[in-house]
Amino acid sequence: MVVDEITDGVRIAQLLSSEFDGREDPPLDSVAVVNADPDVESTEDGALAYELEHEGDDDPFAEVFVHPDRVRIELTGDVEAVERKAAESDIRVRPKAVRPPRVLVFVESGAEVKRAVDSVVESL
Numbered sequence: 270m271v272v273d274e275i276t277d278g279v280r281i282a283q284l285l286s287s288e289f290d291g292r293e294d295p296p297l298d299s300v301a302v303v304n305a306d307p308d309v310e311s312t313e314d315g316a317l318a319y320e321l322e323h324e325g326d327d328d329p330f331a332e333v334f335v336h337p338d339r340v341r342i343e344l345t346g347d348v349e350a351v352e353r354k355a356a357e358s359d360i361r362v363r364p365k366a367v368r369p370p371r372v373l374v375f376v377e378s379g380a381e382v383k384r385a386v387d388s389v390v391e392s393l
Contacts, residue, residue, distance in 0.1 A: 275379030278311040278335040282318045284382045285333060285340060289321060289389075296393045297386070299324035311335040323393060330392060340376040342385065346392030348372040354391045358384040 275281060290302045305319035315334030322329045334341040344351055348364065351372045355362035360381055365371040372392075376385040 276338050276377065278337055278339055279309065279318075281340045281376050281379055281382065282309070282333055282335045284379050285342075285376065285385065286319060288382055288386045292386075296323075296390060300393070303329060309335055311337045313337065315341050321389070331389060338377065340385075342374040342376065342389060344372050344374065344389060344392045345369055348392070350391040351388050355385070355388040358388060360384050360388055362388070 275284070286302050286305070289297065289300050292298070301322050301324065302319050303322045304317075306317065309316050309318045313336065315336050318333045318335045318340075320329035321331040321333070330346050331342055331344045334343070343365065348370045351374065352362050352364065355374050361375040361377065363373050365373050374385055374388055376382060
């Protein structure tokens with residue numbers, strides 16, 4: 270049996286976008302994918318693919334960057350809760366030393382998408 274694992278950053282970003290855009294269970298029912306670049310190409314430093322916005326807020330709470338072999342989500346909000354949930358879910362996560370505080374969540378395969386979404390929910 271052949272097991273295909275999605276490790277292309279662009280494809281992972283597409284899967285994430287579908288989860289954020291398609292889920293209707295709270296609190297994801299009020300999350301929107303905004304400022305999407307449909308022609309984004311991955312870069313080593315990460316290219317901005319889209320942002321996530323919570324309904325009623327003017328500023329995005331997350332930015333999604335595409336790398337050749339992964340996606341990086343930069344989040345504001347309850348960064349400690351995101352770190353805790355990501356660590357519990359075996360998703361690579363680390364704080365970013367900036368003001369206001371941010372946390373980076375790394376999604377390295379399609380299999381991690383749902384767990385990453387659960388981590389992002391913690392920032393809402």
